[in-house]
Amino acid sequence: MSEDSPILFGLYVPPHPQPLLSPDANSGYANLRAAFEKCRKRIEESDADLILVYSTTWPSVVGHQIQALKESIWTHVDDDFHYLGSMPYNFHIDTEFAHEYCSAAEKRGLHARTVEYEGFPIDTGSVVALSLLNPDNRIPACIVSSNMYANRSETIVLGKAANDALVSQGKKAVVVVVSSLSNRMFTEHIDPSEDRIHSSKDNEWNEKILEFFADGRLEDLSQLSREIHGQIRVQKVVAYKPAWWLAASMGQHNNYLGEVLAYEALHGSGGAVIQLTPSSGSFGDKEFDEDDVEYYQGDRNVLNKGNH
């Protein structure tokens, strides 16, 4: 790992509940489950103080929300896949880190707040990730939301604030992004044994993204995020943000060892378990044409200015 990085490695994992609730329904789900298991062991063998999750299935509206309830206990049921079963959880949250992250985000101009409420509905993606990656709560966790209106600059700054908070507290972390690759699911119920990626186009784009990940080209993926959003993302939110947050938190470059541990269909969407570890080697030389940003300045009110 890089000498000065507080992040030991990063993981990219899918949000769907099948690897947790029905891993035997399909060999692909079992592969994803095995990849989660491998990551769990690697986390256990690391000297991480914290698992920090950025979840695309936790949308926020009022700024950026950070889970801070020390003992987060509930039984979660997915809106679509409720018939697969319930997901009881008991997560140990690093409250001190949550508050530090909130403070770091505010220092960079973001509107952020912690949430500490019994019964708060932790999202499916976070529940799946933490249940599989940290089942015994060996390491405390923290979860940050994905603001539905936030775009690139806000997300980049949110990722940098995570790094700030880790440095400030002297903690080593494994960061986990919870997101599909292509996210178009089948709109009917399917036999799990017949699951496949929704379309050839989605599959081809997923394969291309996985090539980049395998080569450790995280900043290249970050720069490609707008294109990825247009090509293979159902337009639920304004942008595809996971690579922005991951690159901003881990370091905006291509110096990573990438490992694709599994890539499978999850009801048509692309689910991958990927590890990125900071390294000294670099691959890729895409020209980076999007500016970096350190501080969020807020909306520019372009529409209003156009009237004067």
Added chain:
Amino acid sequence: MSKGEIVLGCLAPHPPHLVYAENPPQNEAFSEGGWETLRWGYAKLARKLKTIDYDAIVIFTPHWQTYIGTHFLGLPEFKSKSVDPVFPNLFRYNYDLKVDVELAEAMHEETAKAGIITKMMRNPDFRVDYGTITSCHLLNPSWDKPIVTISSNRNSHYYSNEVMIEQAKALGEACMRAIEKSGKKVVLVSSHSLSHRHFVTEAPLPEDMSREHIYNHSQYVWDMKIIDMFRQGQMQEVVDIMPEYTEQTIAETEAGGLIWMMAAMGVPSYPAEIYGYQSVIGTGNCIACWDPNTETRELVL
């Protein structure tokens, strides 16, 4: 058995702020009030509802979002705590509600016959969404009627607003057939705001009404246009203009609730009763109802 019927259709927005502002015993958060225009409007509509003979409330909610078909609550009781994932500081509501499973299953069956993908939700740990709870609490605070909750299939995301309209129409017509066969008197509720752009910051005191206003004038003008069409009974025109309206105002009509309700009611050509309009954290919210009974229909506002 006599033919079932829809006795009222309500547009009932669900900002959790309104429950928060009421301070009911079920909600843990405490407020100093706020959003009175909407709350007083709701109170008046709730009084009207008390004068109507009905068996169940059927509610279409944007906050149970499903991508694989349309789902129906399918167990007789749900008791738990609903915490709003976006506004947990305002809404932590302990609910205890009854479901008309017979009616839900009848709707499920008719909907499936119409070629729509459907699913009954029978997991007892399922948490009922805060849209359902907010709208039902404000319309019927005594919770003395069973409900049926219908999820919102997100056709707008996967396809387009036009596809959403076609599927919501088919769903509404199927639900109407199920209601007619059931012999029950039913109140329909379409739970959503109109324009739906939020502010992304919140006042230190959320109920500080000096901070509350619509997100921008464009949203306001569009909302007024739609409400004027409600008043004129131009619901077919509302259906026709819906794709443009939804796109221009990021409206919560994208979930299909209003179209579903209008289709179930045969697309009314009579005036709606308007009970209030106000912004909540920048979004536009109108309380309205469509009363098919000419003897009880009134000009409210």
